[in-house]
Amino acid sequence: MDFSVYITIIISTVFINNFILSRFLGLCSFIGVSKQTVPAVSMGAAVTFVTTMASLITWLIYNYILIPFHLEYLRTISFILVVASFVQFTEIIIQKKSPALYRIFGIYLPLITVNCAVFGVTVLNTDVFFLAGKPVDYSLLKSIVQGFGAGAGYTLAMFLMSGIRERLEFAEIPRSLKDIPITFIIASLMSLAFLGFSGFKI
Amino acid sequence: MKMLGEFVKGVWRENPTFRLALGLCPTLAVSTSVINGIGMGVAATFVLVGSNIFVSIIRSKIPNKVRIPCFIVVIATFVTIADLFMKAYTPALSRSLGMFVPLIVVNCMVLGRAEAFSSKYPPLRSIFDALGMGLGFTWALILISAIREVLGNGTIMGVLINKNFQPPLFMILAPGALLTIGLLIGLINYITSRR
Amino acid sequence: MNQLIKFGIVLALICFAATLVLAFTYEITKPKIEKGLEQEEKNALSEIMPEADSFDAKSTDGIDYFEALSSGKTIGYCIKVTGTGYNGYIRMIAGIDEKGTIKGIRVLEQYETPGLGARINEKKPGEKEPAFLKQFNGKNARALEIKKDVDAITGATISSKAVTDAVRDTTSQFLDKIKTGKTR
Numbered sequence: 001m002d003f004s005v006y007i008t009i010i011i012s013t014v015f016i017n018n019f020i021l022s023r024f025l026g027l028c029s030f031i032g033v034s035k036q037t038v039p040a041v042s043m044g045a046a047v048t049f050v051t052t053m054a055s056l057i058t059w060l061i062y063n064y065i066l067i068p069f070h071l072e073y074l075r076t077i078s079f080i081l082v083v084a085s086f087v088q089f090t091e092i093i094i095q096k097k098s099p100a101l102y103r104i105f106g107i108y109l110p111l112i113t114v115n116c117a118v119f120g121v122t123v124l125n126t127d128v129f130f131l132a133g134k135p136v137d138y139s140l141l142k143s144i145v146q147g148f149g150a151g152a153g154y155t156l157a158m159f160l161m162s163g164i165r166e167r168l169e170f171a172e173i174p175r176s177l178k179d180i181p182i183t184f185i186i187a188s189l190m191s192l193a194f195l196g197f198s199g200f201k202i
Numbered sequence: 203m204k205m206l207g208e209f210v211k212g213v214w215r216e217n218p219t220f221r222l223a224l225g226l227c228p229t230l231a232v233s234t235s236v237i238n239g240i241g242m243g244v245a246a247t248f249v250l251v252g253s254n255i256f257v258s259i260i261r262s263k264i265p266n267k268v269r270i271p272c273f274i275v276v277i278a279t280f281v282t283i284a285d286l287f288m289k290a291y292t293p294a295l296s297r298s299l300g301m302f303v304p305l306i307v308v309n310c311m312v313l314g315r316a317e318a319f320s321s322k323y324p325p326l327r328s329i330f331d332a333l334g335m336g337l338g339f340t341w342a343l344i345l346i347s348a349i350r351e352v353l354g355n356g357t358i359m360g361v362l363i364n365k366n367f368q369p370p371l372f373m374i375l376a377p378g379a380l381l382t383i384g385l386l387i388g389l390i391n392y393i394t395s396r397r
Numbered sequence: 398m399n400q401l402i403k404f405g406i407v408l409a410l411i412c413f414a415a416t417l418v419l420a421f422t423y424e425i426t427k428p429k430i431e432k433g434l435e436q437e438e439k440n441a442l443s444e445i446m447p448e449a450d451s452f453d454a455k456s457t458d459g460i461d462y463f464e465a466l467s468s469g470k471t472i473g474y475c476i477k478v479t480g481t482g483y484n485g486y487i488r489m490i491a492g493i494d495e496k497g498t499i500k501g502i503r504v505l506e507q508y509e510t511p512g513l514g515a516r517i518n519e520k521k522p523g524e525k526e527p528a529f530l531k532q533f534n535g536k537n538a539r540a541l542e543i544k545k546d547v548d549a550i551t552g553a554t555i556s557s558k559a560v561t562d563a564v565r566d567t568t569s570q571f572l573d574k575i576k577t578g579k580t581r
Contacts, residue, residue, distance in 0.1 A: 023376075024226070024379070027230065028310050073286060076278050077279060081271070114313055181387040187384075188377045188378075192372070
């Protein structure tokens with residue numbers, strides 16, 4: 001297995017199948033937290049950390065606990081619990097070890113529990129990197145890379161959107177389109193631009 | 203009368219999709235055809251009603267600090283039940299909704315209602331609230347998916363509308379979904395502000 | 398500490414109850430789900446080779462296939478093919494006759510993008526099989542090539558190529574195997 005596969009996964013999750021703009025995962029926070037650049041990018045960094053780690057943990061649970069005992073139907077409940085407890089755990093650790101970091105990321109961490117992007121990537125990993133109940137070649141590494149790529153794509157979309165929205169403050173927008181509707185319309189245009197990546201030959 | 207009020211508010215005044223902007227990921231992702239929209243709406247309503255009743259029943263017995271994990275477990279249970287039943291009885295629909303059925307668990311609408319409503323009110327009121335929210339979510343989904351299916355695929359419920367109409371692919375892809383919901387929320391804002 | 402134990406017990410109880418409910422639901426839906434998957438496969442088989450009266454499930458060298466029989470004579474093979482598409486794998490059944498001519502292809506499972514890659518498996522209203530898959534019929538499975546034998550779907554070259562390559566590679570491998578007579 002050569003290295004290019006992982007680059008392909010990253011490019012594909014960041015640009016082609018961007019988690020927000022083409023899979024619609026993590027849309028709620030995308031609309032909610034993208035008003036300013038600094039919080040938006042901080043949220044993105046927190047999400048990237050959690051998606052990467054959650055991909056690793058849920059893969060291990062799925063492969064070594066759920067599959068051997070034929071408990072695949074407990075996937076939803078176990079994954080969401082893992083994500084929730086991991087987020088909680090990270091919050092406690094950061095709060096104790098680095099109050100400075102906590103001030104930047106802390107408030108976003110609870111939001112991440114119900115962030116579709118995190119749970120979505122764990123489900124996607126098991127859908128895509130398991131074939132008929134068996135992991136495909138290098139399944140774990142691919143899952144982690146996809147987790148990271150999902151977070152990176154999320155951060156990129158957040159960064160771009162927050163930049164636009166900061167400028168939008170000064171624009172004259174019809175009253176009924178203010179805030180949420182205009183964000184969606186801009187997201188639509190961004191998504192259209194990202195469509196240019198599809199069919200991208202790697 | 204009070205019950206009816208709880209029911210009606212979810213359908214229009216506090217419509218989860220258009221007014222509260224909750225649960226948007228599945229709304230946009232599965233709204234490529236009306237059938238998908240109905241399927242997702244019904245599944246989410248089932249989860250909403252089931253988990254709201256349950257949360258409302260156990261609300262006094264759960265310590266406040268662990269209530270969120272408890273709610274999540276309850277919701278995840280109902281989601282898995284819905285998922286299994288859909289796989290068994292509507293396999294084609296279950297396949298076309300794919301990962302978005304398990305994703306109902308992170309639908310902010312469901313957890314939001316558990317936290318904001320059914321953890322505070324008795325079961326009967328919670329049922330009406332959940333039904334109203336579910337219906338509001340479903341009609342929003344049907345509207346969005348109808349617009350996208352007609353414009354993007356030239357069909358409605360899988361039936362061809364006009365042979366000569368060349369549908370713009372754009373509407374069935376991601377940008378079309380975002381544009382549709384943006385304009386719809388804008389339109390609804392406009393209607394409500396005029397009244 | 399006491400409070401922590403209480404939290405733990407409450408959570409454990411809820412999780413236990415949830416698991417119990419789910420195990421029960423799983424048990425009652427499982428036969429139905431499995432039957433559905435089997436039925437899906439059966440439908441695909443009889444759509445690909447309507448003239449066959451029975452299908453024998455076999456496997457050779459990791460390739461699962463069905464031998465199609467018509468009044469006791471082998472008329473072709475339906476091979477399970479898995480390709481790697483854009484968003485994940487694509488599970489298909491490809492039917493070929495003994496010379497290696499494609500009789501039909503059915504997609505069982507795919508995760509391609511709706512509106513783009515998913516159109517490999519989309520039927521227009523009134524059509525019997527997806528237009529993309531129909532192009533394969535009557536072609537030589539060993540020499541399949543995208544853009545030569547089959548037109549790729551606009552904007553979804555990768556999904557189209559995934560189907561074509563997977564069908565060609567698996568069927569060629571299969572045909573080589575049965576020629577050397579290694580089948581069980």
